């Protein structure tokens with residue numbers, strides 16, 4: 001594994017190729033290693049995670065990670081950032097495998113991680129998938145065969161001819177950015193604009209080392225380039241009024257509309273996470289679902305590969321894809337519900353006209369902590 005294939009050299013073969021090392025792909029690669037599958041895991045980006053969205057790690061994802069030897073991914077907090085989760089998972093991938101608490105480890109199989117490496121072609125050939133990889137720095141390509149591929153590329157393999165997800169909800173523009181903690185900040189605050197129906201919230205980041213601003217425009221509103229640019233400008237003006245300083249990343253307005261595959265996959269490429277579909281960000285479940293998918297996919301692929309018949313192996317793979325598809329269907333329905341109750345949630349916050357907002361017009365909603373406990377559950381015990 002890993003050597004460039006010469007003209008006559010046999011193509012390297014692995015049990016599993018994981019395409020994409022976001023939260024879902026990292027969880028899949030960790031589970032595959034724990035299962036003893038020979039694994040090649042690649043990501044188009046570098047090893048350092050940079051995204052600063054605030055995320056919840058839901059109980060299902062916490063439980064899946066615990067089984068992989070990562071008992072406390074949020075280190076005793078309810079929310080964290082996607083960057084923190086990705087970096088913890090990536091550190092686990094790059095270090096020694098944490099011992100799964102319940103089982104003896106299987107015999108070690110080959111495991112290779114490749115950053116700055118993109119999947120640029122995928123072709124199913126009988127009971128193998130032929131994958132072409134490209135080094136993002138030098139442009140060199142190489143080919144690998146895999147018994148299974150986990151597509152954890154967040155939908156980007158659609159451009160290579162994989163089945164495309166379709167729109168499953170209205171447009172919904174959001175902007176997020178991370179800042180150093182301003183001196184006046186003491187905890188979660190927000191404000192709603194009754195006229196534009198925009199919602200602006202500030203959350204402390206992991207360990208209160210900074211704040212994350214989240215700006216949410218009403219779903220269903222126009223979502224062309226002009227409105228995205230206007231929203232990003234309003235976002236910057238609010239940050240200036242609240243003296244937040246420069247953002248740590250460029251703040252872009254993103255349309256987080258829901259999208260989903262129309263049917264489960266029926267080959268040896270198993271999509272997980274955002275590659276199956278995206279749920280609305282208000283639900284705060286996309287990353288957790290990707291993690292649960294990744295662990296389930298790697299385990300069930302390992303179980304399928306124990307079959308001697310390739311037909312039974314494929315049948316089990318299709319059953320896996322169908323189960324993951326159902327999980328996402330349920331997520332899309334919950335996402336729609338969340339969009340429907342957004343006006344009620346927004347009412348919990350103080351109101352003011354945006355973007356001309358002053359520090360004393362942002363504040364916590366009166367029932368903040370009961371509501372946080374209701375939505376997010378109790379704070380996890382630090383291990």
Ligand SMILES: Cc1cc2nc3c(=O)[nH]c(=O)nc-3n(C[C@H](O)[C@H](O)[C@H](O)COP(=O)(O)OP(=O)(O)OC[C@H]3O[C@@H](n4cnc5c(N)ncnc54)[C@H](O)[C@@H]3O)c2cc1C
Pocket residue numbers: 019020021022023024025042043044045053054055056082117118119120152153154156157174175176254256272273274275281283284285286287288289290
């Ligand atoms: C603004 C915003 C706010 C959000 N807030 C929340 C939240 O509060 N809670 C929550 O749970 N979720 C949230 N999400 C959703 C969450 O970020 C995603 O659901 C989650 O990242 C999906 O994980 P994934 O592993 O499926 O895909 P991704 O995180 O998209 O990872 C895909 C990976 O594949 C790599 N890749 C792409 N193409 C290729 C290729 N050709 N070859 C190799 N690698 C490739 C990419 O570099 C990337 O690392 C939010 C999303 C947005 C946009």
